[in-house]
Amino acid sequence: MRVEDLANLAPDSDVRQAALEVERHVAAEGWDQAPRLFALVRTAALVAQQPELAGQLGDAVYTPVEQEGLPDQGSLEESLDAIAWPPAVDGCAVVVERIMLPPEAEQDVPDDPAALEAYVAAHPDRRDVRIVAAVTRDGQSHTGVRGRLPADDELLEAPDLVPNLTRALRDTLAD
Numbered sequence: 327m328r329v330e331d332l333a334n335l336a337p338d339s340d341v342r343q344a345a346l347e348v349e350r351h352v353a354a355e356g357w358d359q360a361p362r363l364f365a366l367v368r369t370a371a372l373v374a375q376q377p378e379l380a381g382q383l384g385d386a387v388y389t390p391v392e393q394e395g396l397p398d399q400g401s402l403e404e405s406l407d408a409i410a411w412p413p414a415v416d417g418c419a420v421v422v423e424r425i426m427l428p429p430e431a432e433q434d435v436p437d438d439p440a441a442l443e444a445y446v447a448a449h450p451d452r453r454d455v456r457i458v459a460a461v462t463r464d465g466q467s468h469t470g471v472r473g474r475l476p477a478d479d480e481l482l483e484a485p486d487l488v489p490n491l492t493r494a495l496r497d498t499l500a501d
Contacts, residue, residue, distance in 0.1 A: 340387035341366075342468040342483070345419055345460035348390045349470055349481065352421045353456065357474055359423065361402050363409075364390040366417030366460065388462075390419060403490075409498040417462035418495055426453045457488055461495045 344366050352362055366388040373380045383389050396405040402422055411418060427435075428451050436442050446452060454474035461467040469487040473479040486492050 339466060339468065341417060341460050341462050341466040343386055344388040344390055344417070345458050345468040345470055345483075346481075347386065348419045348421060348460065349456070349458040349472070351390070351392075352458070353472070357423065357454070357456070359421075361396055361405075361420060361422040363393045363396050364419040364421075364460075365393060365411065365415045366419060366462065367391055367414065368416050371414070371416075388417060403494050406494045406498055411499055415499070417460060417466075418498055419458060419460035420491070420495060421456060421458045422491075423454065423456050426455050427451065457491065459488055459491045459495055461492055461499065463499050465496075467492045467496075 348364050352359065369383050369386055369389045372389050373383060396402070396409075402420070406420070409418075425446050427446060427449055431449055431451060434445070436445055456472050456474070457469065459467070459469045467485050468483065469485065469492060470481045470483045471487055472481045
């Protein structure tokens with residue numbers, strides 16, 4: 327699939343705008359960051375509770391509110407399993423850096439976790455990426471993936487580019 331084709335998969339939406347805001351915020355601080363988690367709260371509800379914020383928040387439907395670190399329980403997926411949002415949170419977003427390999431490299435991937443880590447780190451076609459994923463309680467989602475190189479790499483977007491990550495985020499919102 328070409329980059330131009332991916333643009334058609336990313337219609338504008340409130341959750342897309344929230345994901346883009348989160349991605350810009352994290353990208354401003356560079357690479358080599360730990361995963362970062364954000365609650366998505368309806369801006370109108372936030373202003374109703376804290377009117378002094380009205381001039382700072384703008385007119386976006388969702389305001390991302392960064393959370394203090396993810397629980398340190400191993401993998402990102404395990405950390406997300408430990409999270410349950412209160413009803414006042416309308417959605418959530420996460421930003422994580424990963425290494426991606428081309429599909430043809432998958433046939434040689436070792437089963438042993440230590441060997442896998444070494445294989446990925448040494449692979450000549452590896453690509454460092456930053457992934458942003460956002461979901462809302464009403465089922466909307468948006469995902470973006472940006473490569474580390476070149477420095478001006480385009481953000482590839484679609485509602486569900488990383489299905490396991492969006493599924494894990496949705497599970498944090500389950501009642």
